[in-house]
Amino acid sequence: MILLEEVWRTFQVGEAEVGALKGISLAIRRGDHVALVGPSGSGKSTLLHILGCLDRPTRGRYLFEERDTGSLSELERSALRQSRIGFVFQFFHLLSRLTAAGNVELPMMFAGVAPEERRTRAQEALRSVGLAHRAKHRPDQLSGGERQRVAIARAVVMGPSLLLADEPTGNLDRASSREVMELLERMNADGLTLVVVTHDPDIARRARRVIRLSDGTMEEEAP
Amino acid sequence: MRAPDLLRFAAGALSGHRLRTLLSVAGVGVGVAAVVSLTALGEGARQYVVNEFTSLGSNLLIVMPGRVETTGSIPFGGVTHDLTLEDFQALVGRIYLIRSAAPLAVGSETLRHGDLGRTIPILGTTASYAEVRHLEMASGSFLPRRDPEEAGNEIVLGTKVARELFGGENPLGKLVRMGVWRFRVVGVAAPKGRSLLGFDMDDAAFVPVRTVMQAFDRRTLFRILLEVRSRGEMEQAKREVVRLLAERHHTQDVTVITQDAVLSAFSAILNALTLALAGIAAISLAVAGVGIMNVMLVSVSERRAEVGLLKALGATDGQVLAAFLAEASLLTGAGGLAGLGAGLAAVKILTAVYPAFPASPPAWAVGASLAVSVLVGLTFGLWPAYRATRLDPVNALMRR
Structure with missing residues (x-):
């Protein structure tokens, strides 16, 4: 489902070119659960953003669902993010002025889904993360774990095939972390491909595959 | 979206x-x-x-003697005829587009009452003037209707003149003197302010046109004011006035202006x-x-x-x-x-x-x-x- 061939990503820092990714080749099957680990600055977030079509490789090919993303227009990449790829962030990135349900409705709003259908689908998604009763609450009235579960509901409401999570438990206590990971794993078990960036060895251990990045190169750890 | x-x-x-x-x-x-x-x-x-x-009368045509043009190009060129009372009578009698018309002859003289005197413009006109200029009266009435050729001893004072000469006294029926002439006050005009013709109407007095012509020994009119029946007929009326006067004077020697130009x-x-x-x-x-x-x-x-x-x-x-x-x-x-x-x-x-x-x-x-x-x-x-x-x-x- 995901195929990276010799992917490089370099950034211009002043005069110097800094390589964040140096020739990454990687294949991820549908329904897989992959952890990206490594120290800060090793390139794991950059890799995640390239996988999410938020960033483009400087060199190399990225095929998502058998399509070469390099040849896609910005509009087509937006469409991919909208319907095929879900994002979960360390800092949740919920809009504080919207309710939980309002946040979950956001991607459907940009997709032009009718308000009535949006409401039922948002309610459905919140139920699947166990927060149906919190739909009318604003983010500041929710705990960290609840916020991340709202964010997950938002990420999956369009029915994506790939879920990218950037340190999803980085801001949560142990109990909430476990809840969130169990939720993600349950979705993974239902066929959602899951890629998690993490520092936490405990979280990484739960993945089927662990990819270790260091200084822009990768090695896969034996399971 | x-x-x-x-x-x-x-x-x-x-x-x-x-x-x-x-x-x-x-x-x-x-x-x-x-x-x-x-x-x-x-x-x-x-x-x-x-x-x-508009309150001054927007359908107003003002006829002035003389023609606005560059002179001197034709030696021995046309003679400028003045406007006369006969011209006025002809206009009134022959141009049916005119609702009412008033001649205007002007002099300047000292008006006296008792010891007080005031030198003001004396406007000679007819009863129609009040209609043509939409003149309101503060008290009394305007000049009586009569043949413009006849003189008379009635006078209508502007508000300022009345105030200056009579103070708080009611001027109606009183006599005022102008040189050897004596007039009886028949009315006082309501305040009107400066008119288009350049007179302060409040600081002037109205007497029959013939009287002004006799008193100042004038044969000619200063202006003829014409009120046209409707706004739409202004241009036609203007043309007819010019044609009629040109016919009478054998040359085109008058200027007709409308308020529209100024407005x-x-x-x-x-x-x-x-x-x-x-x-x-x-x-x-x-x-x-x-x-x-x-x-x-x-x-x-x-x-x-x-x-x-x-x-x-x-x-x-x-x-x-x-x-x-x-x-x-x-x-x-x-x-x-x-x-x-x-x-x-x-x-x-x-x-x-x-x-x-x-x-x-x-x-x-x-x-x-x-x-x-x-x-x-x-x-x-x-x-x-x-x-x-x-x-x-x-x-x-x-x-x-």
Whole structure:
């Protein structure tokens, strides 16, 4: 489902070119659960953003669902993010002025889904993360774990095939972390491909595959 | 993305910063209120002048002796005939488009009552003058109707003359002297002010035209005033007057002017004034626009993470642009409405205080100020919104 061939990503820092990714080749099957680990600055977030079509490789090919993303227009990449790829962030990135349900409705709003259908689908998604009763609450009235579960509901409401999570438990206590990971794993078990960036060895251990990045190169750890 | 969703999303973003939103709206509101009230003032001034002219009698033709032209090109060229009472009679008798007409002969003399004397213009005319010039009487009546060829000893005083010569006394029926002539006061005119002909009507007196001609030994008239039946017949009447007098004088030696010429000149001047006022007010709208741009730039950089999120959720650049543009135009649109309300209220207060001043904002100014305020939002919001679309979502999302 995901195929990276010799992917490089370099950034211009002043005069110097800094390589964040140096020739990454990687294949991820549908329904897989992959952890990206490594120290800060090793390139794991950059890799995640390239996988999410938020960033483009400087060199190399990225095929998502058998399509070469390099040849896609910005509009087509937006469409991919909208319907095929879900994002979960360390800092949740919920809009504080919207309710939980309002946040979950956001991607459907940009997709032009009718308000009535949006409401039922948002309610459905919140139920699947166990927060149906919190739909009318604003983010500041929710705990960290609840916020991340709202964010997950938002990420999956369009029915994506790939879920990218950037340190999803980085801001949560142990109990909430476990809840969130169990939720993600349950979705993974239902066929959602899951890629998690993490520092936490405990979280990484739960993945089927662990990819270790260091200084822009990768090695896969034996399971 | 649906338009109602876009607007609700933008309104939600604005409601997060109530004070900032309020101040931006107020900035635009002041600009629009300035446009509305200043153009109302300008338009009011124009309307006021037009009304004043109309009250003088807008269907007025003024016949003057002499012709406006460059002289001296033809040696022994035509003789200029003066206007006479016979010309006046001919005009009245032969041009059916004329509703009423008054001759005007002018002299200047000292009018005396008791020990007091006052040197003023003495206007000789007929009873019709009151109709032609829409002259109101403060007391008594105007000159009696009679053959213009007959002299008489009636006199009508302007308000100022009456006040100066008689003080608090009622002048009606009293005698005034002018040289060897004696007149009986039959009326006092209501205040009228300076007329088109250049006389202060309040500081003048009216006597029968024949009397002035005898007293000052005049054979000619200063002017003939004609009131045409309707506005639409002004041009035709003017042509007929010129033709008739040319026939009588065997040459075209009179000038006929209408008030329209003067009126349209004034109107044009005051229109220019209104436009200038609108221009000045528009500057404040532009200032408000720069304020909006500033607010939107702050808003965009504060909400980098939000922009990054929207892109990650699949919003296109166009949708991000539209969201921020909608915010800017909501700000200025609301400002436009608030300013319109404030401006109209200011005009209402003004007309309540000065009822005589017909201030009302012209419709174009109302429509234009609303349209312009939304346009200001779109224009000054465009660059910040464009910057939002250029934000790198990755960098934006890395922050908290």
